[in-house]
Amino acid sequence: MKVEKISELTTNRLSVYLRCLNDLAAHGAKTVSSDGLAKKFHLNSAQIRKDLAYFGEFGVRGVGYYIDELRKHLTKILGLDKQHRVGIIGAGRLGMALTDYYGFAQSNFTVAALFDADTEKIGQKVGEVEIFDIKSFAETARKYKIDVAVIAVPAEFAEDVLELITGAGIKALMNFAPIPLRPHGDVKIKNVDLTISLESLSYFLAKPSNKNGKILKPSAAKSRIKE
Amino acid sequence: MKVEKISELTTNRLSVYLRCLNDLAAHGAKTVSSDGLAKKFHLNSAQIRKDLAYFGEFGVRGVGYYIDELRKHLTKILGLDKQHRVGIIGAGRLGMALTDYYGFAQSNFTVAALFDADTEKIGQKVGEVEIFDIKSFAETARKYKIDVAVIAVPAEFAEDVLELITGAGIKALMNFAPIPLRPHGDVKIKNVDLTISLESLSYFLAKPSNKNGKILKPSAAKSRIKE
DNA sequence: CTCAGCAAGTTATTATTTTCACAAAATATC
DNA sequence: GATATTTTGTGAAAATAATAACTTGCTGAG
Numbered sequence: 001m002k003v004e005k006i007s008e009l010t011t012n013r014l015s016v017y018l019r020c021l022n023d024l025a026a027h028g029a030k031t032v033s034s035d036g037l038a039k040k041f042h043l044n045s046a047q048i049r050k051d052l053a054y055f056g057e058f059g060v061r062g063v064g065y066y067i068d069e070l071r072k073h074l075t076k077i078l079g080l081d082k083q084h085r086v087g088i089i090g091a092g093r094l095g096m097a098l099t100d101y102y103g104f105a106q107s108n109f110t111v112a113a114l115f116d117a118d119t120e121k122i123g124q125k126v127g128e129v130e131i132f133d134i135k136s137f138a139e140t141a142r143k144y145k146i147d148v149a150v151i152a153v154p155a156e157f158a159e160d161v162l163e164l165i166t167g168a169g170i171k172a173l174m175n176f177a178p179i180p181l182r183p184h185g186d187v188k189i190k191n192v193d194l195t196i197s198l199e200s201l202s203y204f205l206a207k208p209s210n211k212n213g214k215i216l217k218p219s220a221a222k223s224r225i226k227e
Numbered sequence: 228m229k230v231e232k233i234s235e236l237t238t239n240r241l242s243v244y245l246r247c248l249n250d251l252a253a254h255g256a257k258t259v260s261s262d263g264l265a266k267k268f269h270l271n272s273a274q275i276r277k278d279l280a281y282f283g284e285f286g287v288r289g290v291g292y293y294i295d296e297l298r299k300h301l302t303k304i305l306g307l308d309k310q311h312r313v314g315i316i317g318a319g320r321l322g323m324a325l326t327d328y329y330g331f332a333q334s335n336f337t338v339a340a341l342f343d344a345d346t347e348k349i350g351q352k353v354g355e356v357e358i359f360d361i362k363s364f365a366e367t368a369r370k371y372k373i374d375v376a377v378i379a380v381p382a383e384f385a386e387d388v389l390e391l392i393t394g395a396g397i398k399a400l401m402n403f404a405p406i407p408l409r410p411h412g413d414v415k416i417k418n419v420d421l422t423i424s425l426e427s428l429s430y431f432l433a434k435p436s437n438k439n440g441k442i443l444k445p446s447a448a449k450s451r452i453k454e
Numbered sequence: 455c456t457c458a459g460c461a462a463g464t465t466a467t468t469a470t471t472t473t474c475a476c477a478a479a480a481t482a483t484c
Numbered sequence: 485g486a487t488a489t490t491t492t493g494t495g496a497a498a499a500t501a502a503t504a505a506c507t508t509g510c511t512g513a514g
Contacts, residue, residue: 008427009471015426016407033491042409045491046473053493061492062480078426079433097324102381103405103421108429148428154329171437172428174421178330180243182269188431190424194330194401197417199242199305200235201375201399202335204415206306236501260461272461273503280463288462289510 010051011078016041017048018074025067033064084109085145087170089161090152091116091124091131094176098150099126112144134161138168149173151181162189237278238305243268244275245301252294260291311336312372314397316388317379318343318351318358321403325377326353339371361388365395376400378408 020041024032034052038045052058052070055077059065075081086104088095091114098104099111114131116122122133132140140146149165151158151173158177162184165173172188175181178195247268251259261279265272279285279292285300286292302308313331315322318341325331326338341358343349349360359367367373376392378385378400385404389411392400399415402408405422431437 007471011427011430012423014430015420015423018426019406019422035491044473046475046494047471049491049493050472057493059492060480061478062482062490064491077430077433079429080426082429082433084429084432093324093327097320100320101421103425107422107425109425147432172432174424174428179246186437188428190427192419192421192424193242194328194419195246195334196239196242197401197419198330198334198336199245199307200238200417201401201415202306202309202311203238203241203304205311205374205399206304206309234501262461271503273505274501276462277464277502284463286462287510288508289460289512291461 006054010054013043013047013051014074014078016043017051018071018078018080021067021071021074025071029067031064031066034059036064080108082108084148084172085112086110086148086150087113087115087137087141087144087146088150088152089115089134089137089165090154091118091121091126092152095150095152096126098152098176099129109148112146113140115140134164137164141168141170146170147172151175151177153177155179233281237281240270240274240278241301241305243270244278245298245305245307248294248298248301252298256294258291258293261286263291307335309335311375311399312339313337313375313377314340314342314364314368314371314373315377315379316342316361316364316392317381318345318348318353319379322377322379323353325379325403326356336375339373340367342367361391364391368395368397373397374399378402378404380404382406 017037020037020043021032024037024040034045034048037043037048049059052065056073058070058073086109088098088111095114095116099114104111111129114126114129115134115137116131117134119133121131124131141149147170149170149172151161151165153161155177158175158179158181162173162175162181166184166187171186174190174192176192176194178193180191180193181189183189244264247264247270248259251264251267261272261275264270264275276286279297282304283300285297313336315325315338322341322343326341330336331338338356341353341356342361342364343358344361346360348358351358368376374397376397376399378388378392380388382404385402385406385408389400389402389408393411393414398413401417401419403419403421405420407418407420408416410416
């Protein structure tokens, strides 16, 4: 096993594998082969083996993988054995919905604080979580030991918020603003751009092959101009 | 220009280009070169040209692209000149937050109906949008001309909901349940898996190179066993 | 009208990612 | 204990994707 750069595509799949293993474990399975996993969850067995092999030799030839053991390994690799504390910037609809998103709750992420610029909102609570003044981000983040930030503000404020967050030493953040943010230095950003996803669906519904089953040559009209 | 399969990565970028162009247009620019776009928004100029060239010859050599013209083309290509009507399945926190997500509102997507299995919720409204019985999905979808579905239910119900939706003839859907759904037939699914994104951040924070600056060889401990 | 400069469109190259295929290792069988 | 079977781990091949390099065409100055 060589130490090389692990692709994000690989680590994303580790999450998927872990969920598959949890599912299998819940049904009482003890071991599983890469092929068994692949068949059951529509994955590719070689890819599973390769992804896992980046991190160690977890399987047993002729047997497969011991589910509980592999779950522990993946949990460790993904850092899911550690608690993370999340600060959500933007206490609008989305920020509030994320605050008690069950995905946070059932994982190792705890939403520790909300931030907003609106003085009306500051001091209010969403469930257990208080809304703080965005101006106090750095100190509040320190006080509440926040290590993950979520940007849930309109696009025009996103870059300023990014500055603020990275300035406060936060290394990991998730951006819901419809503008791709780029990291500055050793910071990890996950852009969750719902606009792109929606427009991708729109494209699918609009594309010629979906309208009449015929594939149209888009340049046909244009090339006819000079005829 | 050949008719070939357009990669989703390409269409995703078209969304980004369109936003960049909107930004430029708002600042009064009339034309832009692929290089100008690339520099300003941290993109690759060759990729921009290539992506656009799949759909036609929109630029003028020696000049660049006429911004307004290209915006119109991209709007057309992405189907953003047509209205889409969205049905959201799952009237929990997330479903409700999405119901008045500004991204829907400011685009060509209108949330037409919510669906839930909880009889307590059925008949209530979120803003203007009524919550219907999930059992009535097919007929309600027809009645409200829904062509895009959003799955915002817990993972264990997601596959049943998928069946229901595709059975009703819906061709495009966005899945927020933390389980990757695979299309059956000619249906487009966009999986928005927040769990994967979170765990990716967790991995980043946990990985050895982030702890002490040293790259550890994970198999070191293991290979030492037989020494 | 000609020519220099610019920038699109396109071909070629490189990099990345996925899939295939097989040797090595473990287990089960006789 | 030898052998057939299973399944990993991994190099090689194929498929995708991104980048760079080149060619063509348009514009505007002189």
